[in-house]
Amino acid sequence: MPRQKNDRDDNPEWTRKDFAKARPASELPPHARAAFPKMRGPQKAPTKIPVSIRLSPEVLQHFKSGGPGWQSRIGEVLQKAAANANRRLKGGKTA
Numbered sequence: 001m002p003r004q005k006n007d008r009d010d011n012p013e014w015t016r017k018d019f020a021k022a023r024p025a026s027e028l029p030p031h032a033r034a035a036f037p038k039m040r041g042p043q044k045a046p047t048k049i050p051v052s053i054r055l056s057p058e059v060l061q062h063f064k065s066g067g068p069g070w071q072s073r074i075g076e077v078l079q080k081a082a083a084n085a086n087r088r089l090k091g092g093k094t095a
Contacts, residue, residue, distance in 0.1 A: 048075075 025033060055074075063070040 025036065063074050066073060
């Protein structure tokens with residue numbers, strides 16, 4: 001009975017020697033790199049900080065009902081509230 005081929009035959013686990021020979025994709029010739037989707041590089045300066053916040057179900061439902069981008073919309077509302085609070089502290093008018 002012939003031996004059955006399994007996934008490990010086509011895709012063996014990498015050894016230290018394999019990793020030592022590996023090179024970054026940026027070293028591939030342009031025609032080979034074109035076959036891979038372009039990905040965003042690292043941010044120069046992160047603009048947002050991940051946090052965990054508890055919101056009421058009503059608030060969350062309101063923002064999620066607007067579709068994708070609900071987290072950004074929450075951020076915009078909070079940014080406006082912070083700007084208004086800063087103006088009040090400095091004695092200016094609020095919008």
